Amino acid sequence: xxxxxxxxxxxxxxxxxxxxxxxxxxxxxxxxxxxxxxxxxxxxxxxxxxxxxxxxxxxxxxxxxxxxxxxxxxxxxxxxxxxxxxxxxxxxxxxxxxxxxxxxxxxxxxxxxxxxxxxxxxxxxxxxxxxxxxxx
Numbered sequence: 834x835x836x837x838x839x840x841x842x843x844x845x846x847x848x849x850x851x852x853x854x855x856x857x858x859x860x861x862x863x864x865x866x867x868x869x870x871x872x873x874x875x876x877x878x879x880x881x882x883x884x885x886x887x888x889x890x891x892x893x894x895x896x897x898x899x900x901x902x903x904x905x906x907x908x909x910x911x912x913x914x915x916x917x918x919x920x921x922x923x924x925x926x927x928x929x930x931x932x933x934x935x936x937x938x939x940x941x942x943x944x945x946x947x948x949x950x951x952x953x954x955x956x957x958x959x960x961x962x963x964x965x966x967x968x969x
Contacts, residue, residue: 835859835958837929842963849919849967855912855929855960862910863887866937869903869914870944870952871925871965878944878952881927882914883937892937897923919967926962933957 841853853869868883882903883892891903902915912929928949932940935957943956953959 837931837958837960839927839929839960839963842927842965844966844968845919846969847919847921847967850915850917851919851965852916853914853927853929853963853965857910857912857929857931860931860933860958862905863907865931865933867903867905867912867929867931868937868941869912870928870930871923872928872949872962873922873925876925878928878947878949879925880941880944883941884912886912916965919965921967924965924967926964928962929960931957 836858837855839853839855841851845851863886866883866885869881871879871881881894881897882901884903884905886905886907900918904913940956947956
């Protein structure tokens with residue numbers, strides 16, 4: 834059974850930092866793209882960052898570029914998201930997800946039309962999410 838379990842969310846002040854973790858099991862972690870996706874209250878799914886775990890190539894949404902860093906530890910089957918200079922608009926539930934065998938670009942584009950429930954059921958593998966709240 835595939836499992837993705839996120840941790841590390843919490844309440845932080847604007848300008849602060851948090852590091853999210855996601856422990857994966859049930860599939861070959863090092864073979865696939867791994868991503869972070871977030872959903873703010875009343876909004877749709879927003880792709881944040883991705884990494885090709887095998888090669889190490891990373892990708893970022895413009896909204897987080899220069900502030901967030903994605904990384905992966907293949908030996909620990911763990912995905913990370915280091916978030917610095919946090920803004921109130923970064924507040925959201927953050928999900929760890931993998932498109933698995935689907936092409937990354939097409940998978941990201943499809944997220945705009947999906948709810949989390951639809952995506953978790955039909956678009957790769959997803960964790961349950963961890964809440965990040967940025968507030969003074």
